[in-house]
Amino acid sequence: MPAPQISDSATKDIPTPAALFRGFSRVGLSGFGGVLPWARRLLVETEGWLTAEEFNVLLGLCQFLPGPNVVNLAVAVGVRFCGWRGAVAGALGLMLGPFFVALVLGVLYGLYGELPAVQSMLHGITLVGAGLIIAMGIRMGLNVKNRVIYLPFAAVAFVGIAVLHWPLPAVMLGGAALTISLSWWRLSQAAKR
Amino acid sequence: MTILLELFASFFLVAFVSFGGASAVIPELYRIAVTEHSWMDARTFTELFAIAQAAPGPNVLIVTLIGQHVDGWQGAFFATLGMCLPMSILVGLLFKHWDKLQHWRGRTAIQLGVAPMAVGLVLASGTLIARSAEPGVVGMGLLLLTVVLNLRTQLHPLWLILLGGVLGLSGFV
Numbered sequence: 001m002p003a004p005q006i007s008d009s010a011t012k013d014i015p016t017p018a019a020l021f022r023g024f025s026r027v028g029l030s031g032f033g034g035v036l037p038w039a040r041r042l043l044v045e046t047e048g049w050l051t052a053e054e055f056n057v058l059l060g061l062c063q064f065l066p067g068p069n070v071v072n073l074a075v076a077v078g079v080r081f082c083g084w085r086g087a088v089a090g091a092l093g094l095m096l097g098p099f100f101v102a103l104v105l106g107v108l109y110g111l112y113g114e115l116p117a118v119q120s121m122l123h124g125i126t127l128v129g130a131g132l133i134i135a136m137g138i139r140m141g142l143n144v145k146n147r148v149i150y151l152p153f154a155a156v157a158f159v160g161i162a163v164l165h166w167p168l169p170a171v172m173l174g175g176a177a178l179t180i181s182l183s184w185w186r187l188s189q190a191a192k193r
Numbered sequence: 194m195t196i197l198l199e200l201f202a203s204f205f206l207v208a209f210v211s212f213g214g215a216s217a218v219i220p221e222l223y224r225i226a227v228t229e230h231s232w233m234d235a236r237t238f239t240e241l242f243a244i245a246q247a248a249p250g251p252n253v254l255i256v257t258l259i260g261q262h263v264d265g266w267q268g269a270f271f272a273t274l275g276m277c278l279p280m281s282i283l284v285g286l287l288f289k290h291w292d293k294l295q296h297w298r299g300r301t302a303i304q305l306g307v308a309p310m311a312v313g314l315v316l317a318s319g320t321l322i323a324r325s326a327e328p329g330v331v332g333m334g335l336l337l338l339t340v341v342l343n344l345r346t347q348l349h350p351l352w353l354i355l356l357g358g359v360l361g362l363s364g365f366v
Contacts, residue, residue, distance in 0.1 A: 030249065076284050120361045140213070167224075
C-alpha cells in the first residue's frame, strides 16, 4: 500500500480562505467536549477536502507536535490549501467563536461564581472533566506502538509530575530527548537489517 | 501592560512543552497561575477548568479563561495568542515542506518517542485536577464512571458533563 500523499489529493475543490474560515468556525462552535471528531466530519465527510487517510496522517503529525492539537490541524490544513492566508483563516475561524463564548462564560463566572449552586455544579463538572482527560490518556496509551518498551517512560513521566511534582518542562524535554533517541536508534537498527 | 506581557510570555513558553495539547500541561498552567503568580486560588483554577470543559471549542480555552480572570478580554487575548502562536508558526513552516517530511526518519522517531511522554502528561493532568477537586466516594464513583463510559461507549461527552453538573447541583458529589 503506498504511503498516503497530501500532494496527490483526491479532492476536487480547493477551499478558499473564506471557506476555511467558515468551515472551521462551525467546527469550533460545535465542539462540545472535544473538537477533533467535528474537524474530521468537516474535512473528510462534509467538504471532502481530505481523504480519511490524509486526515489520519495529518492528525498524527499535529498530535506529535506541542501546542493545541486542533489549532495545529487548522493551520496545517489552511497552509496546505491557501498558504499563510489559509492558515490564518483556519485558525481564526476555529478560535474566534469559542473565544467569545469563553469571554461571556468568564464574565458570568465573575458575577455568579461565588454562588454555592454554581460552585457545586462546577465541582461535578470538574470530576467529569478529569475523568474525560484520564480516559483520553488511557486511549492514547493503548495506541502507543511497542508498549512494553515505551510505556515505562509514560509511567516515569506520570509519577514524576503527579506524585513527585517534578517541573513539567524538565520532565517533558528530558524524557522526550530519551524516548526520541531510543526510537531513532531502533529505527536505524531496523533499517540495517 | 506588564501583566499582558507576563501572560503572553508565560503561555508562549508553555506552548513549547505542551505535547498532547493543552490538557497535557494543566499541572504547568496550575503552577504558573496559582503557585508562581498567585493570579488565583486553587479552587478558582479548578472551576475555570470545569467551565473550559463545558464550553464548546478546543481545550486551550482554559488558557483564555485564566487570561480573562487576570486582566479581562485583553488578558484573554494575549494568553490565548501566547499559547497558540509559537506552534502555529512552526506548523505553518513545517507543512510547506510536507513532501520532504514524509519520508524523513526523524519524523517517525519523534512521533514514536513523543507519544508515551504525552500519555504520562495527560494522565498526570487528569490526576491533578481530580485531586484538587477533593472528591468524596460518590465523586470518585462519578469520575470512574466517566472514564469507563467514555472508553467503552460512543456516548457523547456532553451528556457526561451534563450529568456531572446535575449531580453537583443536587449535592450528590
